[in-house]
Amino acid sequence: xxxTFIAIKPDGVQRGIVGEIIRRFEAKxxxxxxxxxxxxxxxxxxxxxxxxxxxxxxxxxxxFITSGPLVAMVWExxxxxxxxxxxxxxxxxxxxxxxxxRGDYGVSxxxxxxxxxxxxxxxxxxxKLWFKDEELVGWQPTITPWLYE
Ligand code: IDP
Ligand code: MG
Numbered sequence: 001x002x003x004t005f006i007a008i009k010p011d012g013v014q015r016g017i018v019g020e021i022i023r024r025f026e027a028k029x030x031x032x033x034x035x036x037x038x039x040x041x042x043x044x045x046x047x048x049x050x051x052x053x054x055x056x057x058x059x060x061x062x063x064f065i066t067s068g069p070l071v072a073m074v075w076e077x078x079x080x081x082x083x084x085x086x087x088x089x090x091x092x093x094x095x096x097x098x099x100x101x102r103g104d105y106g107v108s109x110x111x112x113x114x115x116x117x118x119x120x121x122x123x124x125x126x127x128k129l130w131f132k133d134e135e136l137v138g139w140q141p142t143i144t145p146w147l148y149e
Contacts, residue, residue: 001078001080002027002076002078002079002080002081003033003074003123003127004074004080004081004084004116004117004123005072005073005116005123005126005130006072006084006114006115006116007070007071007114007115008021008070008071008113008148009065009111009112009113009114009115010064010067010068011064011084011112011113011141013037013069013071014068015113021055021113021114023079024087024101025043025075025084025087027071027075027088028074028083029078029110029147030084031075031076031139031140032074032075033074033076033137034072034073034074034127035072035073036072036073036131037071039068039070041066043080043105044130045061045062046062047129048063048065048129049062051081057110059129061075061110062144064110064111072093072130072131074127074131077147079121081116081117084117085116085118086114087101089102090102090103093106093107093108093109093111093113094108101130111142113114121127
């Protein structure tokens with residue numbers, strides 16, 4: 001089954017919507033296979049956002065993402081990478097549809113609450129970057145037959 005890396009950024013933790021975000025992924029039918037509260041160091045943040053290192057917002061982004069606790073997660077399910085991006089909404093919360101996490105809770109691109117991997121290759125890289133193998137638990141919820149035919 002497909003897996004994706006999701007992080008509730010420090011603003012999401014400070015805003016007190018960790019439970020609400022996890023609830024949305026659970027309610028959708030995805031399976032939590034990794035979860036930890038942590039504060040990312042500069043090296044980890046720079047590696048995670050390496051693709052953006054030439055962008056003008058890079059320094060501020062790394063500063064922000066390392067500024068406090070975040071919640072790192074791995075979620076599993078059929079099509080979870082693309083579906084999570086839909087649950088999350090557009091990068092700029094002002095463009096994100098109501099009903100999405102960024103659309104419901106955010107107002108600015110630099111404080112958009114949550115990260116989700118954008119493709120299978122990045123999902124694999126990010127999961128490896130943020131989690132050790134032994135921190136991930138493969139399990140099958142007993143409700144699986146009620147989610148998949
Ligand atoms: P994504 O998180 O929706 O995949 P990306 O384009 O990959 O969006 O950008 C990564 C992160 O960088 C965004 O989630 C946001 O936190 C930050 N970011 C992107 N564009 C800007 C900007 O123009 N100003 C400030 N921060 C930005
Ligand atoms: Mg991205």
